[in-house]
Amino acid sequence: MTLIASLPVATEEMAQALVEALGASEELDFPTAATTEQADKSWIVDIYFEDAPDETVLATLIADAMKGSVPHYTVAPLPDEDWVAKSLEGLRPVRAGRFLVHGSHDREKIRPGDIAIEIEAGEAFGTGHHGTTAGCLAEIDRICTARDFGSILDLGTGTGVLAIAIAKAFGKRVLATDIDAVATRVTRENAVLNGVGDLIEAETAEGFGNPVFAAHAPFELIIANILAGPLIALAGDIARHLDPASGTVVLSGLLTAQGPSVTAAYEAEGLKLVRSGEMEGWLTLTLERAR
Ligand SMILES: C[S@@+](CC[C@H](N)C(=O)[O-])C[C@H]1O[C@@H](n2cnc3c(N)ncnc32)[C@H](O)[C@@H]1O
Structure with missing residues (x-):
């Protein structure tokens, strides 16, 4: 069951400091955080x-990130309703x-x-409002305009927004997978x-291990x-499923502080970082096979 803690903070800098502390925490198992201006x-x-x-770990992390001024919060079950839709109701379109x-x-x-992509706030992640999705969309526009890709994989597709962007803008086939049916x-x-x-x-x-990956690999x-x-x-x-000669990887979903460790993991697999936005x-990293 998903749990939520909502913390009111005074400034955007404090909100970012808290999000970065959460991202850097090795004890809290990568919680997801979202910030909203009031x-x-x-x-x-x-x-x-x-x-x-x-x-105790959470309270200490919050106290450190907030430099002692801890806002009142509770950790409570997320109401069992269509919470993604609820939280995103009425949001503006995103460019x-x-x-x-x-x-x-x-x-x-x-x-x-x-290039319009119609997505309703619903049961899956990816309406474009999150910095990770927007960062990926901007990078997709840039790299797919510069170069023609053959086989394409959108891993963790959510609403399908990134796969739809590639298909709509560039007429390309995309394999879109997710662990969530x-x-x-x-x-x-x-x-x-x-x-x-x-x-x-x-x-x-x-x-x-799913045969669908081998059937479409290698991915460019x-x-x-x-x-x-x-x-x-x-x-x-x-890295193993990437085209050995001309593969490109776009990674997102990581906080700025997590960039070096994610980059190092891919460099160890023979990729090199070519752009970081x-x-x-939130960071979007683009890596290519080192030549
Ligand atoms: C942050 S959402 C991204 C959705 C969409 N691609 C976007 O950019 O907005 C991450 C998605 O990845 C899926 N996911 C998480 N771990 C995964 C894994 N190991 N393999 C495939 N999908 C995964 C989640 O179910 C979720 O739908």
């Missing part, structure tokens, strides 16, 4: 846990590169030249909604917006 310019940091955290990610209520915001169902629905149902193969797959482009821990664990598998405290 009407009075203060901030809320929502921390999501898949398992109950050690409350990244030439992409505009929007809900059906914002179709009139599409401008000439936009809800995400792959949502991806299929979103692919059809966006007119690229025939270009996206969505599969539920836990680990690279692998995009994985997951989290630092799984990205490090997957470095060997990702930051959006709202």
